[in-house]
Amino acid sequence: MSLNILNPGSNAVRYTTTLSPAAHWSLVVRRGVSLTMTxxxxxxxxxLxxxxxxxLAEKYNAPDTLKCQxxxxxxxxxxxxxxxxRIFCSIVEDTFGWHDTVCGNSDADIVRQxxxxxxxxxxxxxxxxNGRDSFLVELVKYGLSRRDMPANVNFFSRVETDQQGNLQLGRRAAAxxxxTLRFEMDALVVLHSCxxxxxxxxxxxxxPVKLELSESREIRADDPCLNHCDENRRGFENNALYHLGLGTAGIRAEEPSVAGA
Known part of the structure; x- marks a missing residue:
């Protein structure tokens, strides 16, 4: 684990750690911070x-994430x-190209069998x-329980169907x-490597997976996440309204960039 306390305001990596195999981790990641997982x-x-x-009642929503995009x-x-x-975070860099958010978690029975x-x-x-118990260990630290656990994202896992329509893991990520996730609002992030x-x-x-935190770059008018679809633009506008009065500028098409993310 390493924490860089120098050069605030730069885009250099400010914190790095390794998420060990079969481990869990959580942190409140602030708006304007990027998390890179390797x-x-x-x-x-x-x-995730x-x-x-x-x-805390506001949480990641897999169905809305998929259907609106x-x-x-x-x-x-x-x-x-x-x-x-609202938009918790945007994917601004991705060398793998496919991350699952429909298959959920492993649990104790799956691992045992x-x-x-x-x-x-x-x-x-x-x-x-297993993933389910790993999440629960972290959630209880914040007064949350199993009833607060929504469907999760599985990064680095590509899911495909066979000829019978059964889901299966496809090509795996390479070393x-x-x-990289750019956080558009403060978020309690809970991870496991199960x-x-x-x-x-x-x-x-x-x-194992390396985690790095850095300060995000300014969102420009040609940002691929902002312009991916009309729904994403509305999501950024919802965030701007949520942050109104906290120093975040709104999204204006005539300006060359969108401040604050």
């Missing part, structure tokens, strides 16, 4: 949930929406954690693949 060895899966830290996958140019029609049962008391850091629920590898997968 698959260090290939084949990783990163589960988001909440408004000032209104007319897509089944997430990649560069897509925005991740809350259930209040595929890879056997291990617990922390007996196996310490070699135990086989060095990365995705297996995707469709993962059927012979041994329990253990892939």
């Amino acid at each position: 698959d260090l060895e290939g084949g990783a899966n990163v589960g 949930l988001m909440y408004n830290p000032n209104l 007319h897509t089944f996958k997430l990649t560069r140019g897509n925005c991740l929406y809350s259930d209040m029609g 595929r890879w056997g049962g291990r617990d922390y008391q007996s196996d310490r850091n070699l135990w086989q954690q 060095g693949d990365r995705v 297996p995707h629920p469709l993962n059927r590898e012979r041994t329990y997968p253990r892939r």
Whole structure:
């Protein structure tokens, strides 16, 4: 783990850490900060949930995220929406090109049936954690519980269908693949590095992921996330209204850039 306290206001990486295999992590990521996740060895899966830290009932909404952008996958140019029609974050860089937000989490039963049962008391850091329980461990720190858990994103996991229409994991991410999220509003971010629920590898997968936080660049009028579709422009306008009076300028087509993100 490393924290750079120098050069505030630059776009350099300000914080970096490694999310170990079968681990979980959470942080309130502020508006104007970007989070880059890098698959260090290939084949990783990163589960993600988001909440408004000032209104915890507002959380990531997978159906709205997909339907308003007319897509089944997430990649560069897509925005991740809350259930209040606001944009938590935008995907501004993506070398993999396909991230799942329909298949949900692995749970204790899935892990036990595929890879056997291990617990922390007996196996310490070699135990086989599942995504659902990893999320719950983090959520309880903020007074949240299983009833507050929506459908999650699975970064670095491409989902395809076979000839019978069954879902399965497709091409896996390579070592060095990365995705960058630019946060458009404050968000409680909860992550885990547990297996995707469709993962059927012979041994329990253990892939580390690097996390980096940096200050975001200014949003320009030609921003691909802003201009991806009319719904995204309305989402940014909803954010501007939400932040009205906090020093965030609104979206005006005649201006060369959109301030504050």
